[in-house]
Amino acid sequence: MSVPRQALLDPIREADPANRYRRVWSALTVEVVILFGAAGLVFILVDILRVAPPTALVPVLSVGMVVLPLLLWLLLSVLAERRAIEPRQRLIVVFVITALAANAITLPFIEGVLQPGRWLPLEDAINRIIGYTFSIGIMQETTKYLVLRYTIWQDLLRIRTDAVAYSVASALGYAFALNIQFLIANPGASLDVVALRVVENVALNLVGALFISLGLAETRFSTPSPFFMTIMLALAAFVVGTTQPLQSGLVNAIFSVRGVFDRPLVGFGFTAALFFGVLAMVTFLYSAIERRERDLAKTKDGR
């Protein structure tokens, strides 16, 4: 059995629980910032500077764009786990199971049975939000929740941020399946469109997964109301359901007497604001909960 080197060389470092596990929040932020940066760069090159990549190279670059979130996660999260004293063991398993479940069950069910594209685009704003929440939103978030609940929740959650790390893996798995399907359905899509779609799918899945992680962590480590996980699931589905029509409304071209104007940057900015807003909120909630627990523990020790 291999023993992590740090455990032998640096016992003081090992004693601090914060150093025994890989830091999740910073890695997640860096991954998403790089992803947004790459998509922004592609958009500037293709859409603003009109740099046209060779036609034969576009499919390869599109595949690269779809694989980029996965590569970033492997490099900055999965490989980094190897350097941690107590690494998280099942990140790739969660990623693969979620991607397979999404591809084999959830996405075919959404397209074949719920068929949101057939009825929701024609509805008014409120009905679209409700419709997307109870179709795409609930299916997407329930898939992630069930995978996490029955793979890692019981045995592999040791600290709260484990829930975040595994939820990120699950979100990336789902987004990967979505992005692959988009690429197969739209082989002729231009590179900037693929880049924006990849960012939207990844960011939206991560937003939902952050709420799911909070529900799983609290249910595991605290004694919240039995409805807490349900509320988090409903909240995640609602955010997805609200974002879908808002995003398409912001991205779609507007018609005016001067012509037709597309505004993909508005949708891109909205996605970024949504992701970093939810990230800041969930990080704050996690830190507040942990601080409260530390205070409680100190109070108990004082007695």
Next chain:
Amino acid sequence: MAVIEIGGASQSGITQRQRWGHYFAVFYAAIALLIGINLRDSSVNAVVAYSNTTAGIRALYPRGWLIDTDGDYVFRVRDLSAGGYKTTIQVAIEPVAPTASSRNIVDALTLARSQRVAAYTPLSRSPISLSDEREALALEYAYVEPGDNVFLSAIPNVVSGLDIIVLQRGQAIIISFLSDSDTYDSNYPVFQRFLDALVF
């Protein structure tokens, strides 16, 4: 709601509170999914009433379809959101001689359409009973629709059609359903619902 933990952690290491938390989440997901399916059904099957007292026709056509009453028919509704050929349901009334049979109407329709549309091909004709037990004749056919814009490089649509012909009071009521042949089967239930609700 307050939940009192009696047994604490069970043998599997899950407390009653955690177990109920997961049950509630799964139960909510199932209920939400049922709500989603119900919303879809009520939206997809939503209809708008149409009434023409002159022709003596009342119908319920799918919501969101465009109605048109200006042609040589009583009314026509089209699904403009459909890809390819726009799915169409049309009701027309033709005066006929008292001695005319459904077969005469079919022959007249075949002759007229073979001159008007490309590659018109009758596929089958068969007697059917409508939901109110009235006898009718069903005529299936197909033709090629070249599209509106001759400058667009696109393969023409193959249109599958179904006419339901009913003779009554010296008139032939022709209820037509036209759809892109690729989506004919999936669109057919819409026509079936329309036909079941049609009063004439």
